[in-house]
Amino acid sequence: MDHKRLLLPGFLSPELCKELIFIHKSCGVVGYRPHVLSTTLSHLVATNSAALIMPFIALRERVKEAVEEFFGCEFELFVEFTGLISWRRGANIGWHSDDNRDYLRQRHFSAVCYLNTYEQDFHGGLFHFQDGEPATVVPTMGTVLIYSANKENVHCVNEVTDGERITLALWFTRNSTHDEDKKLLDQLVNVMARIPVERGKLSVSLQEELRVQNAGISSQPSQGQEGSEVNLEDQPSPGNQNENLVTTNTVTKTPLHSCFVPLPASTNMYWVSESKVELKLGQDVGDGGASGNTSLEDDQGYYICVERLASLGFQCIEQLDVSDSTPDKPVKLRYQQQDIAYEFSNILHALQVVQFHEWRGSFPAYLQNMQDIKCDELNIVKRQRTSEYTNTCAPHHGRSPNLSSHKGTLETMITSWENHMSILWLELSQMLPAWRSIGALFSR
Template structure:
């Protein structure tokens, strides 16, 4: 009956299947970690990419969603315990992109169905399922996790710091112009990447050389001020910044409650000179056209550097907790040869 229902109604709408907070968390992961996608105007965040950039802990929000969707698909098609997840990823299509499925000779079920995004950025959680265990995503992910096992030991200091992929994975190219995704997302929020010293920054003779600065320590600038915090690279800065915009209401409430105990925001900033901003080959006008600045509205709070300082601590606590969970889950994944969400309460009972 379920199979017949699926044939009669090929699209199933599950209202409020994901909470708004979980959607915002996935948006945070994508906007702070994504790379260029498989076709023009498409950006993607895959689980394998997160592992490869030392952000394996950020796969954890995906796990309960994968399991819930898989169970629902098996129920719908009457194939309980028969499916494997072949692919999990966040895909966003931006202005001018065609959305749909490519035809694949190896996977004939993928037909060409295209439609266009008229404005902004459309973010979609995409999962592919298969009955063929040879295409099981978990086996590939477990191999990647095992290769990088040393990085997932919680006793390593600041083991949650991201490590960028190659620069070309962040470069969006369009009509002989382009922009680096990391630069674009920072710029659309009103910030810039700046040097960690007052040494004059000049445009390199090679665009590739100048983009390499994004893999070095840097600071965030806004207007004529620079945040004193030094970030290990651009991904580190971008994750903190995106975390700030995700958690702005909570951070603002916490800031008001502890306002009397906090130092003045003046101690968190430096004066900025034009020579301190990194000169990078990024077409900001193109970035605004493609990504749509309307999706990067200011939080409903008045910006101050204290809020960003609070975001640094909040992001570290968030990342530390996920790293701790990842370290706890790994033995269960290895013994079961599959990746799944482990309820913290059940985990505690098992340990006792």
């Protein structure tokens, strides 16, 4: 039997891999099997994070071209599925081919893009082919593995024993009725139509201004940016006038803000069950759906967003009510026992902002600032009232440093995320008419 497969090391730049990891860590939900989380493009669109599909577009195109060239089927393929998948401790998949279910028969070719590296970011999780060469694929950041989805390429993934193994999985089909682009376009058109700011209201000059401001911001992520917000005061959008500028604590929210503040999906999609789930290995192949979801009642587990925030040192000031089916409530965070004054629109908004700064590496600067505030304040307090030293550190007690006094830092933290999102959002809204007319998602 022929085992047609291709390994392309360095196909993705480290920068793109990290950006995709940021998206997954900001938006991922429970995946299709235990210990697996996923972020599909349609999930991004459905959770008001449509702008985050932009970094995928050129990559999907490049991978499709590589698959078409290797298998000699130029201009014949459609992307059937695009999803970021992470495999956490305990995740594995037995021998299978990727088309091994009736509802997966349309999958003709597979491409797995490895976004992080074996033995650096996770342990276990090697990929093996049952027959032929290469027998084993070692996941390495930026490598793409391409193979046919049928029985020529039966494979498995060993159990991940530690860390988080993150991939971008793509499937391709010759069958146009399974074209992911058509479904995404329908979804995008619906979502963009509901956006409160009319695209037409964003004049060309304003868009230009935005670009210039953003160009400045992205090159200096850790500095105060006076006047960096998108101020639409002069161009109110109909039906939205009263909401044009909403000040929450120190940070001004603009109409654009409401375009891309994420909307969480239902709670059970973020609930990772830790109770035992019976599974027949080797039969359950990725469908990108949420069939790994389990009910909240009988389970031990954790809420993904809360866990992701906690792993970076953030807690929600008020505990999240996981019995609430839609966690779309304002959230405030605490970092190292200091309450952050800013009110995020919801837990997903908080997570996206935090992950954004983790990705950009701009946290150390902010945290350094926060650390300085803490030390200074504590020193003063310590000198004055030594006996109450511990109390001053405790949440809601004494004068724990209020970060709103460090307006520049906090404001920059929020607005640099907003600016990043607004660039993507504008790109998306500019591309959409062309995508609609062609019926496909493509890059410039």
